[in-house]
Amino acid sequence: MRLRHDDGTLVHLAYNAGVHPAEDLENLIAHLTRYAVPVRKRLGVERMGIGLWLAPSVADHLIADRIELVRLRRSLEERGLEVVSLNGAGGRQQEAPGPDWAKPERYRYTMALAKILAFLLPEDVRFGSISTIPIGWRRDWPADLHSIAARRLERLSRELRGIYSVTGKTIRVGFEPWPGCVLETTEQALQRVCGIDSEHLGVCLDACHLAGGSEEPGAALRGLALAGAPVVKLGHVHNHAGQARGELPSTRSVLEDTLTAMLSGAVAGTAHIEVETHDLAVPLRTKGPGALVSVLADELNWARQNLTSLGLQLAA
Numbered sequence: 001m002r003l004r005h006d007d008g009t010l011v012h013l014a015y016n017a018g019v020h021p022a023e024d025l026e027n028l029i030a031h032l033t034r035y036a037v038p039v040r041k042r043l044g045v046e047r048m049g050i051g052l053w054l055a056p057s058v059a060d061h062l063i064a065d066r067i068e069l070v071r072l073r074r075s076l077e078e079r080g081l082e083v084v085s086l087n088g089a090g091g092r093q094q095e096a097p098g099p100d101w102a103k104p105e106r107y108r109y110t111m112a113l114a115k116i117l118a119f120l121l122p123e124d125v126r127f128g129s130i131s132t133i134p135i136g137w138r139r140d141w142p143a144d145l146h147s148i149a150a151r152r153l154e155r156l157s158r159e160l161r162g163i164y165s166v167t168g169k170t171i172r173v174g175f176e177p178w179p180g181c182v183l184e185t186t187e188q189a190l191q192r193v194c195g196i197d198s199e200h201l202g203v204c205l206d207a208c209h210l211a212g213g214s215e216e217p218g219a220a221l222r223g224l225a226l227a228g229a230p231v232v233k234l235g236h237v238h239n240h241a242g243q244a245r246g247e248l249p250s251t252r253s254v255l256e257d258t259l260t261a262m263l264s265g266a267v268a269g270t271a272h273i274e275v276e277t278h279d280l281a282v283p284l285r286t287k288g289p290g291a292l293v294s295v296l297a298d299e300l301n302w303a304r305q306n307l308t309s310l311g312l313q314l315a316a
Helices: 025-043 056-064 066-078 104-120 144-167 186-194 207-212 217-227 252-263 278-285 289-309
Strands: 002-004 010-016 048-052 081-087 127-132 170-175 201-206 231-235 272-275 313-315
Touching (some): 002 289, 010 081, 010 289, 025 056, 025 066, 056 066, 066 081, 081 104, 104 127, 127 231, 144 201, 170 231, 186 201, 201 207, 207 252, 217 252, 272 289
Parallel strands (some): 010 048, 010 272, 081 127, 127 170, 170 201
Antiparallel strands (some): 002 313
């Protein structure tokens, strides 16, 4: 769904379609029909955003066969769906972290996603986002890997600028700070990532992880704003109703505070917000597609209501 901030920023609200992962294009399109279309219809909107996870094999397939890439784009358009963000943190499985940034596989996968996203972006959308891992696990990170990863990020920056020069689309890669990783805090992300290229490399934030970490959320967000670093995507906005259903503790207050901090000011703190329901997906699968569709629609509607209460306007 699209909303407009007072500063003119077009804010995209989507859900993470990695909740029903597909290992090939046929199943990916089938999942869009089975889940995403019913969610869109429940919300009563003609167009809805989804954040796709593409397995490396699917990404390679789409890069190698442009006809298949065109097919995916048309499948999205025919179903009233749009993609402005891809989830690039996973490896062969959505929930597995995959190779770190010292390995060439991580660079190749991310660049494949960047090229795919530049093609999938709607004509009137100028930039897209890709979430990725916080460089690597700190315990497995000897000093010599820092320079290897830095060179890969510098190359990534150059290639993303090249995509812009050809397509006019800015693709931003967001690194999500995580305890125990090379990037544990937003300050470390600012130093190691945004210092290379703050236009194409930024930070992906998880609202609940930020609140549960060692950083004070307000201070972390102010630090990013002062540095001019893009919050490429605010993710994992999930489970506001979990407590009511008796499944998981509610994250409602954390999410409300984060959305307020990010989007109630004169300038939008991010343009991409993604709902995630992975914690609920497993128990819901036994209840059939309708149960997951209902939860996804509820979560998106809750986020939509909170964003409009902050002053954002629904956009066509």
